[in-house]
Amino acid sequence: MATKATERTPSPTAESRHDGRLADADDRVVAGRAADGDPQAFEVLVRRYSTLMRVYARSILGTDDEADDVVQEAFVIAWQQLDSLEDPGVVKSWLMRIVSRRSIDRLRARHEHQDIADYDPPAEAAAAPAQAAQTRSLAAAVGTALASLPGEQRRCWLLKEVAEYSYREIAADLELPESTVRGLISRARVNMAREMQAWR
Known part of the structure; x- marks a missing residue:
């Protein structure tokens, strides 16, 4: 037994x-x-x-x-x-x-x-100090860039780029036309790229 x-x-x-x-x-x-x-x-x-x-x-x-x-x-x-x-x-x-x-x-x-102002992706636990510093710098730059976006652009960008939603799913969740969502994300990407140029 x-x-x-x-x-x-x-x-x-x-x-x-x-x-x-x-x-x-x-x-x-x-x-x-x-x-x-x-x-x-x-x-x-x-x-x-x-x-x-x-x-x-x-x-x-x-x-x-x-x-x-x-x-x-x-x-x-x-x-x-x-x-x-x-x-x-x-x-x-x-x-x-x-x-x-x-x-x-x-x-x-x-x-x-x-406002959706702080997006702070975590650094890898084993990251070297230089890599961790770069990650923190990138997170700060992303947060600043997001803060510069109008509210609906921020929400659409986060749902698309972070949550991996489709355009249709974003439109349904935010109760917006899909064409509006596509336009908002397109403008958000342009604005994010412009704001992130200084970090690069």
Whole structure:
């Protein structure tokens, strides 16, 4: 009996190897496992995308507290609905859509439109000091460039470039004609390129 119990209980070393394999696996594998109810796989998704989701939510909402709440809500929704995701390989954009919709819902509930002024992509943990400094400089330049854009251009640019929305999805979420969205993103890209010239 003791032998069977031991066989059924993975050793810490085996669990560590399992976690390591999941951490190195691509999104399709990890999301597929999470959709099957594997909490360790879902935790990998949380670690992999929570920072990006928080940055994006904070950019829309303007406050860290609300961004944290929205990200938590998004992951609860994701855990409940993962089995409905037809292509696990697109889990990143799917998660970004959820956090975007939750953020926009909060904006609408407040009956106001706050500026989206700080986009701060995280540096890689193992980045060398010079590379980290360059990343911080780029983040500051992007934040300054975004701050110079009109509000609708900023929202459209973030949804397209950060959340990886299609034009149609942006139009639906922001309740704008698709032609307007295309125009806003086109102008935003021109303005961003102009503002970023000094950094280059």
